[in-house]
Amino acid sequence: MTTDYEQLRQKAQDEVNEELASVKDPFERRAAAEEIRDQAYMELSALKEERKALIASAALYEYTPQLHERFGIKRLQMKRLAMDVLRGLKGRENWIKPPEWPADRAKAARRARIPHPDNVVEQAEKIAARYEYAEALRDTAVTHLEAAHEAVRLAGGRVKIPALERPDFDAIREEARDEVMRQFAKLIVGPEELLRTAAEAVDRAEEDAADLLVERDAAMNSLSFYTTARGVYYSAGISRQGMAAAQRRALKLPRDAKLPPRAEQPAAARAAGVKFIEDAAKELPQIAAAYEAAEARRAAAIEIRDEAVRVLHAAPYAWSRARLAEAIGRDHKVVDRAVAPAETS
Incomplete structure (x- = not known):
């Protein structure tokens, strides 16, 4: 049974919250x-290197498109860990360019003398669960430390800030898309x-967008809950309804729940553990612009990838859907959506 990492992180968070809730003195709590x-x-x-080695071994010897989910990480992160071990590197800072995912992963792993322990996937999952739990303990503890500083700064009210920058998101998306099209x-x-290169471009853009989305929403919520900023969603590149949905998620409210009155939002946000980000006014427009650019790059790369899928599926190549799914590291449904229009036209 695959580990439920969301439940695992919640358990760690609850453990820290419960332990610190009984400590009333702020200095002792800190x-x-x-x-x-x-x-x-x-x-x-203590776990870092062993986790890396086991995940790399599992990825190289027993790769499947959804294998990364067993370890609570993203697909591209799993590939990077594997390539670090395969090339004997300590990290991406040593890469002149991202190394290519070998066509025969097991052969490359054997050549590099990477061990293949019995039940490596299960072993990697166990240590990954321990790692994620420790990471959640650390992050929750850090949140409590930040909350102490934030409570003093805000003193229950809102921080006054100047008007926010509003980027031209349409131009940002268009330029990002054009950049991808020019490169290809x-x-x-x-x-x-072309298929391999486009699939890697999709993976990179997707991971970039996922990371930036978390940062964007954190900055947006900090501004909307803790400052005098108005029209924050304009600077985030989303609609008013989109921001309200993000606010409800941050406050752990049901999807159809009404947000607290503006005067009560700082206290509600603190109670829900929403972080105050000191430089959010400066960071949000930059993060939102980067996110929209990443999403535009992803969409453009998907177009190119899917066209290459259709070419390789057709004569004279006649690649099977299973082979195409393996080539792009995605579920067969992605291939089905790409080739179906061509087969039914």
């Missing part, structure tokens, strides 16, 4: 939170290499 954080850091340090227009490669 010391207790620091102790939890430091213990979690030690656990993470310069490639003089066959459809197989």
Whole structure:
């Protein structure tokens, strides 16, 4: 049975919250939170290399498109861990360019003398669960430390800030899309290499967008709950309804629930653990612009990838849907959606 990482993180969060809830003195509470954080850091340090080695072995010897879910990470992150181990690197800072995912992963792993333990997927999942739990303990403890500072700064009210910048998101999306199209227009490669390159571009843009979305919503919620800023959604590049949905998620409210009155929002946000981000006014427009650009790059790369899928599925290549799904590292449904229009036209 696959580990429920969301439930695991929630359990760790509840453990820290329960332990610190009984500590009323702010100085003692800070010391207790620091102790939890430091213990979690030690656990993470102890597990880091073993987790990396086991995940890399599993990814290289027993890869499937959904394997990353067993370890609570993203697909591209799993590939990067595997390539770090395969090439004997310590991290992406050593890459001149991202290394290619080998066509025969097991052969490459054997050549690099990477061990293949019995039940490696199960072993990797167990240590990944311990790692995620320790990480959640650390992050929750850090949130309590930040909350102490934030409570003093805000003193129950809103921080006054100047008007926010409002980027031209239409122009940002158009430029990002054009950039991808220009890059691929310069490639003089066959459809197989085009498919691999486009699939990697989709993965990179998707991961970038996912990370930026978390940062964007955190900055947006900080501004909307804790500052005098108005029309925050304009600077986030979303609608008023989209921001309200993000606010409800942050406050842990049902989807159809009404938001608290503006005067009560700072207290409600603190109670829900929403972080105050000091430089959010400066960061939000930049993060939102980067997010929209990543989404536009992803959409453009998907168009190119899906066209390459259709070319390789048709004669004279006649690749099967299973082979195409393996080539792009996605579920067969993605391939089905790409080839179905061509087959029914």
